Amino acid sequence: MYTEHFGLKMLPFENVPDPVFFFDEGEHARIRQRITESLKAGRGLVVVTGSIGSGKTTLSQMIKSYFSSKLQLIWMAMPPVNRMDLYMFIARELGLTPSSTETVFVINEIRDALLKINSEDGKCMIIIDESHMIADDVLDAIRILNNLEEGSLKLIQILLLGQDELMDIIKRPEMEPFRQRIATLEMIGKMDTDRIKKYVSHRIQIAGGDDSIFSETGWEALCKAFGSGNTPRTINSLCDKSLNIAFERGKNAVDVDDIYDVAKGMGLSREVFHYRLELMKKGKDATSTKEHDPVKDETSPSAPLLTGDVDVTSTSSPDISKIDRKSLKIPLLVLFVSIVTFIMSISSYCDTSGSSSIMTCLQQLFF
Structure with missing residues (x-):
């Protein structure tokens, strides 16, 4: 393992969502601050989009760490298939066993549980990752959950994380009711x-x-x-x-x-x-130090590394005159064949035209 060789205490570049390594600067810091403030204020629905590997999941882990131990977190690695699956999953996470599978009764039980959490100064937050795969039916269910309120306070905070395709989904005209309920919408771009x-x-x-x-x-x-x-x-x-x-x-x-x-x-x-x-x-060293070998030569970005030294001052080149003579052979041959073919065609025409002489034939042909 290279950690000991380079004097590191841990692997610095593992692709796992670890809040310890969260880069809290620039765009990521701004987005983290806006989302955290929105969720703490109980504004409800937050949507974050970004390309694959842009740090959405790590961002969500960082946001989660900002809340107290009284936070009731419901995490979904993938969106549910339909609205009832979403309602039942939330109910189970809240410790409920709904007495009915009718939507209205399940939502009422969820609302009562959320009211109890908020009365004890707690918060409930649901995070749904990979939300670009979400069905319209589930988005409508999220809209309904977002409508659960106590005064001006949203009873459940909802964070949707998805790739850029999620933005295409919520921009559709029929998504206007859902779009109007988004409290915070953030897009994570590439790092410069x-x-x-x-x-x-x-x-x-x-x-x-x-x-x-x-x-x-x-x-x-x-x-x-x-x-x-x-x-x-x-x-x-x-x-x-x-x-x-x-x-x-x-x-x-x-x-x-x-x-x-x-x-x-x-x-x-x-x-x-x-x-x-x-x-x-x-003629510079690849490492900018004297301990390492110079940069090796190559002829293209995909070429393998060569192990021999390269004389970059060399001016040797092929004999241009030889190349020119070789390159003229084929065009001259083609020209010769064309001339012969042309002459034979004229001769054949004159033989069949009944002209008294070659000159008469040529006069008839060209004049």
Whole structure:
């Protein structure tokens, strides 16, 4: 394991929703603050969307930690199939055994249980993950649950987490009644390169390390790989694999070579390749230190690493005159065949035209 090699107390880039590693800066901090304030104020329905791996689940874990032990949390990893499944699941989580499966009776029992929780200064919150897979029937049930109130206070706080497709669902015209009841709507975007560097540094420090486990070229290559921005999950994967490769190679820091080798397998190598090529032309060390070998040569982003030294000042090139002579052979042959064919066609025409001479035939043909 590379943790001991790099002086880390724990793995810094595991793709699990751990609030300890939550990056509470920038957009994530702003969204976390808005959602927490909305839920604490009892405003009701909150919707958060974002692409795969954008940190929605980690965000929800962080939000949960802000509430007291009096919070009655109901967590659903997937949305239920229909509205009755949702009602019955909530009822069971609240310790209820509904005497009837009629919707109105189940909702009344849920309301009574929620009133009791709130009377004891408690809160009830339901979190539904993967909500982009939710059925319209269930969304309508959530709308009804959101209508359960005591004065101006919502009896149950609802947090829906889903991929960007969830936004497409709630934008449909028929979803207007549901859309009007959303208290807070947030969209998590990709991290830009500046935030990516801060994010990676943050996780390394939480794990007990420092920024030196990535060399100067390693940091730059990391930014090149994510030039158009990316999500925490992808960033974690690249960093974790790069650290593992650097460890296997006995290096003290991750450099451009390690980042590039991992980026190739993730489809992120194009800009890293050009950066390595630039370093090679300048004759710079991949690690920016004297302990490591220079950047090796290659001819394309997908080419394997070469182990031989490269003379970047070499001016040798193929004999251009030989290439030109070879390239002319085929066009000249085609031209010769075309001329012969043309002459034979004219001769055949003149033979069948009954002309008294070749000149007469040509005059008839062209004039």
